[in-house]
Amino acid sequence: MTEKLNVVPFVSVDHMMKLVLAIGVERFLGELAEEIEADFRRWEMFDKTPRVASHSREGVIELMPTSDGEVYGFKYVNGHPKNTREGRQTVTAFGVLADVGNGYPVLLTEMTILTALRTAATSALAAKHLAPRGANAMAVIGNGAQSEFQALAFKALVGIDRLRLYDIDRTASLRCARNLAGMGLDITICNSIEEAMEGVQIVTTVTADKQNATILTDNMVGSGLHINAVGGDCPGKTELHPDILRRSEIFVEYPPQTRIEGEIQQLAPDHPVTELWQVITGVAPGRSDARQITLFDSVGFAIEDFSALRYVKRQIERTGLYEELDLLADPDDPRDLFGMLLRAKASAPAA
Ligand code: NAD
Numbered sequence: 001m002t003e004k005l006n007v008v009p010f011v012s013v014d015h016m017m018k019l020v021l022a023i024g025v026e027r028f029l030g031e032l033a034e035e036i037e038a039d040f041r042r043w044e045m046f047d048k049t050p051r052v053a054s055h056s057r058e059g060v061i062e063l064m065p066t067s068d069g070e071v072y073g074f075k076y077v078n079g080h081p082k083n084t085r086e087g088r089q090t091v092t093a094f095g096v097l098a099d100v101g102n103g104y105p106v107l108l109t110e111m112t113i114l115t116a117l118r119t120a121a122t123s124a125l126a127a128k129h130l131a132p133r134g135a136n137a138m139a140v141i142g143n144g145a146q147s148e149f150q151a152l153a154f155k156a157l158v159g160i161d162r163l164r165l166y167d168i169d170r171t172a173s174l175r176c177a178r179n180l181a182g183m184g185l186d187i188t189i190c191n192s193i194e195e196a197m198e199g200v201q202i203v204t205t206v207t208a209d210k211q212n213a214t215i216l217t218d219n220m221v222g223s224g225l226h227i228n229a230v231g232g233d234c235p236g237k238t239e240l241h242p243d244i245l246r247r248s249e250i251f252v253e254y255p256p257q258t259r260i261e262g263e264i265q266q267l268a269p270d271h272p273v274t275e276l277w278q279v280i281t282g283v284a285p286g287r288s289d290a291r292q293i294t295l296f297d298s299v300g301f302a303i304e305d306f307s308a309l310r311y312v313k314r315q316i317e318r319t320g321l322y323e324e325l326d327l328l329a330d331p332d333d334p335r336d337l338f339g340m341l342l343r344a345k346a347s348a349p350a351a
Pocket residue numbers: 079081084090091115116119141142143144145146147166167168169172206207208209213215229230231232233298299300301
């Protein structure tokens with residue numbers, strides 16, 4: 001990789017797609033989950049803060065920073081459920097890694113695709129510890145941009161081979177089923193959430209709506225189910241009826257953020273939850289009996305993005321799938337920034 005001080009490696013959407021396809025989606029998800037798991041094992045080394053959110057009537061724009069003392073990373077991400085009606089994504093993102101020692105960025109990358117991959121990898125990693133043993137069938141409620149990634153992560157990491165899809169917009173389910181055709185999943189499109197839940201051991205809720213929705217009601221949730229609740233990730237934006245939460249063993253990423261943004265915003269602020277990193281390190285138990293309802297109240301945390309950024313950085317060094325961005329001013333004399341500007345005058349076009 002380049003030693004030029006003005007240049008930062010940049011991964012465009014095109015390069016990210018080439019990278020994911022070169023590695024293979026399922027292998028990428030598996031390796032990313034390993035990276036996230038390794039970082040969760042050293043959870044205490046990270047600077048942690050709830051993400052910085054700027055809420056508006058239509059959505060949210062968030063910054064998600066963290067550092068392990070040597071490398072710093074952040075993601076810019078939005079969430080605008082109405083966007084798909086205008087041909088835009090609900091969620092888009094980009095991210096940066098930087099060297100803590102000199103503050104220079106060492107990677108700038110698209111993260112819309114990478115967020116879908118890291119969210120799915122984290123969900124499946126949680127399910128590996130929390131889902132009932134031998135789970136092979138999953139319902140996916142909400143069949144938008146995240147859904148295929150979720151399905152493939154659960155196939156690769158948990159062994160799911162039966163998928164039951166439901167979306168209020170049937171065309172979304174049809175697209176999801178079409179995209180996943182021939183990938184080793186037996187797929188059924190369902191007409192209701194109740195129908196989608198028949199015979200599954202895992203349900204993933206990944207809908208987008210800027211309100212306290214009730215995607216799952218208490219009567220839909222039988223004993224032993226693992227719930228992977230992904231879509232509720234903002235104040236006032238939830239998917240589960242609170243009675244489900246009261247019957248569940250709840251696992252979260254970073255409690256100070258999840259209590260603001262997750263399903264548990266509907267509960268008392270001291271309601272007991274277990275942090276996923278504690279399950280991964282063996283400090284706390286995951287699923288302890290077959291009848292327990294386990295809930296992964298996913299909101300997405302900065303350490304998962306940090307892991308994803310570091311993974312991508314290693315992969316582009318190996319494959320060369322990036323371009324060089326002239327991002328940082330680099331005068332010959334570091335203090336002569338103005339002189340550099342003057343010297344550029346000769347080649348500058350007249351305005
Ligand atoms: P999307 O807009 O592409 O898809 C959402 C789908 O949900 C749409 O197909 C819509 O028709 C469907 N839907 C809406 N209400 C529904 C209902 N009541 N029942 C069934 N289906 C319904 O959005 P996306 O990019 O797939 O994201 C989905 C959600 O996941 C968003 O809320 C987003 O903020 C969240 N998200 C969370 C994380 C995380 O880390 N937890 C990461 C990424 C996205």
